[in-house]
Amino acid sequence: MRETSRTRRSRGAAAVLTAALLLATGGALAGCDSSSDARGNGAPAKRRPSPRPTPVWDRSPDSIAAVGDSITRGFDACVVFSDCPEVSWATGTDTKVRSLALRLIGEPTAVAERSWNYARSGADVGDLPEQMALAAAKRPELVTVMVGANDACRDSAEKMTSVDEFRASFKASMGQLRRTAPKAQVYVSSVPDLMQLWSTGRGNPLGRQIWKLGICASMLGNSDDVSPKAQQRRTMVHQRVVAYNGVLRDVCAKDLRCRYDGGAVFEYRFSGEQLSRWDWFHPSRNGQERLAEIAYRNVTAAQPPRA
Incomplete structure (x- = not known):
């Protein structure tokens, strides 16, 4: 076809x-x-997993509330057996110490208006939820936490706060803050190395006499005794402090607006010049200044310190 x-x-x-x-x-x-x-x-x-969300962290907060114990109150830094909050590492107005608040906010008058110190000498972690409630009511941009020394400093090592109790109280404190001030940032200081403080202060005769009054007996009691039993007691206290710091680190890590100091205060080696000349245990003005430096460095860092 x-x-x-x-x-x-x-x-x-x-x-x-x-x-x-x-x-x-x-x-x-x-x-x-x-x-x-x-x-x-x-x-x-x-597909590659999505990166974790970047934590929200303001490196220049403009208002600060402090919670914790006698270290944050400047105890024994100015007058024997007395608080001296003006030299506090966190919220003090002393221009020589240059507290974290002074370094961030500026003039002492501005610091006095925009910072609050709710720490209390003798406080332990069980007192922290109440302090956090007071701090949260001010709606600060930053809350500083330094607590734990008094939980380890007991009449005996057996009476120290258990790790579980410590964790429960710290978690409750963070929950208390978040209910009222959900966007407040939290800077958590590690607990100082109490064994290092014993090692430094025991060389001073006056310090050894003051320690006999009962300051941190679990660590400082019978300060000249280096028998195996005494050393075992101090090791128990040291290990408990390490465990407390682990709790602070872990609980803080679960909050995007919380920054732990990475163990910087625990690792800092206080010298005699940085300890109170009245009790050879609490930080002096010089010691408070060192704590302020550590805090400022960590709060203003682009990345949190490695724990």
């Missing part, structure tokens, strides 16, 4: 369409093969 021009045109169009389909299909298959070959096993490429 004779082929008409219309038939030829129809057949040519069909051929072009078929060729186009084959090219498209081949390209798609080649794309799949290329991806499989790149992995070397023919398996489809896996």
Whole structure:
């Protein structure tokens, strides 16, 4: 049968369409093969997990509330057996110490208006939820925490706060803050190394006499006794402090607006010049200044310190 021009045109169009389909299909298959070959096993490429959200951290907060114990109250830094909050590492107005608040906020008058110190000498972690409630009511941009020394400083090592109790109280404190001030940042200081303080202070005759009055007896009691039993007692206290710091680190890590100091205060080696000349245990003005430096460095760092 004779082929008409219309038939030829129809057949040519069909051929072009078929060729186009084959090219498209081949390209798609080649794309799949290329991806499989790149992995070397023919398996489809896996998606990379999404990065964790970056914590929200303001490196220049403009108001500060402090909670904790006698160290944050400046105890024995100015007058014997008395608080001296003006030299507090956290909220003090002393221009020589240059507290964290002074370094962040500026002039002493501004610090007095925009900082609050709710720490209490003798406080332990069980007192922290109440202090946090007072701090949260001020809606500060930053809350500083230094607590735990009094939980380890007992009449005997057996009476120290248990690690479970410590964790429960600290978690409750963070919960108390978050209910009222959900966006407040928290800077958590590690507990100082009490054994290092004993090692430094025991060389001073006056310090040894003062310690006999009962200051941190679990660590400082019978300070000249280096028998195995005494050393075992001090080791128990030391290990409990290490455990407390682990709790502070772990609980803080679960809050995007909390920053632990990475153990910086625990690792700091206080010298005699940095201890109170009245009790050779609490930080002096010089010691408070060192604590302020550590806090400022960690609060203003681009990244949190490694724990």
